[in-house]
Amino acid sequence: MTNFGVLGTGIVGQTIGSALLDLDHQVMLGARDAANEKASAWAAEAGERASHGTFRDAAGFGEIVINATSGDGTLPALEAAGTDQLAGKVVIDVSNPLDFSNGFPPSLSVPSTDSLAERIQRAHPSARVVKTLNTMTCGVMVEPARVPGEHQVFVCGDDVDAKVTVGELLGSLGWPADRVIDLGGLTGARATESYVLFWVYVRIALGSNDFNIQVHRA
């Protein structure tokens, strides 16, 4: 059993949090305000291993911290969580830097010479940031079998041991090692974050969130 701090109380944070509870972990959902109604309702329904608090509370609670905030809320949320609370911890970033300021479909809010994950890492150098799971809808993140086929998940990060920890977590969620593609260091987040713009247009074309890709190779 591991203590997870999940930052973000939207559908992504709640879905991941509930999946972690199903795996017998303990989860604190973190929000800007300790009294966040969505987090409070989620924790009340989710049972005794579920709790909620501020971003800082959740980061402190978690042995592993998951950033499930929206892209524009990510850096403020992690600042509120506190560098001291994140130090030495695996921080799994599943967020995407989508810019909806010009409507839908969105564009990317981070240029392709950088990534949101790298910005997190620079702001919190002692955190062990791993980017993963951001290339699919949250229902598929935690239940890959809902989409048929040998589709895959991507990971990247500068801390090799942190990626091993994340690989084990992914395995417990239904992603065996042969369906995890390691894109190397955290600069690989430029790839998976850019991919998300592609994801948005495929989502429009298919009319469904429930899809994912398989890389076939010769």
Added chain:
Amino acid sequence: MTNFGVLGTGIVGQTIGSALLDLDHQVMLGARDAANEKASAWAAEAGERASHGTFRDAAGFGEIVINATSGDGTLPALEAAGTDQLAGKVVIDVSNPLDFSNGFPPSLSVPSTDSLAERIQRAHPSARVVKTLNTMTCGVMVEPARVPGEHQVFVCGDDVDAKVTVGELLGSLGWPADRVIDLGGLTGARATESYVLFWVYVRIALGSNDFNIQVHRA
């Protein structure tokens, strides 16, 4: 038999040109200079249905024009081809706006609020621009069976009839209609061009160009 003008004399242009000859079409390879050595050597080896000339020659020759230049050469090449030579024609854009000015891996040279394909369309409003095939290496473009699996190709463009023409061409290259995903209007090029940054990192991870993706859906 259709006359194709292929702009660009690198591996992409030559590979597409040779594949079109194998399908009994006529192909003129276009370069900045009529005396381009690569184009001349290709045409000499490729036989009597192959020729070469300037960008303008090739655009004038083609009933269909294919832009296979590098991303940074695309807009100058099409300007040299001439708006008058492109008018009313299907222009298939397979290029990618990769910026290698800071080394490898590249970044994208067009922000995610725009795309190279849209820039081509704006510069040549009477051309019927269709973006496709840019999400894979050129060997897979013209021989999808070299990669196993039901992987797919993406198309987008504002001219529906032009997309039908391109769909027929894709079919002749080995892409049946059920493996062609239509991303809608030409703004979909923002998706497939952003995807290419992802492609680059997957290529590094796999150590091979010979791969492509399949979208699985629930």
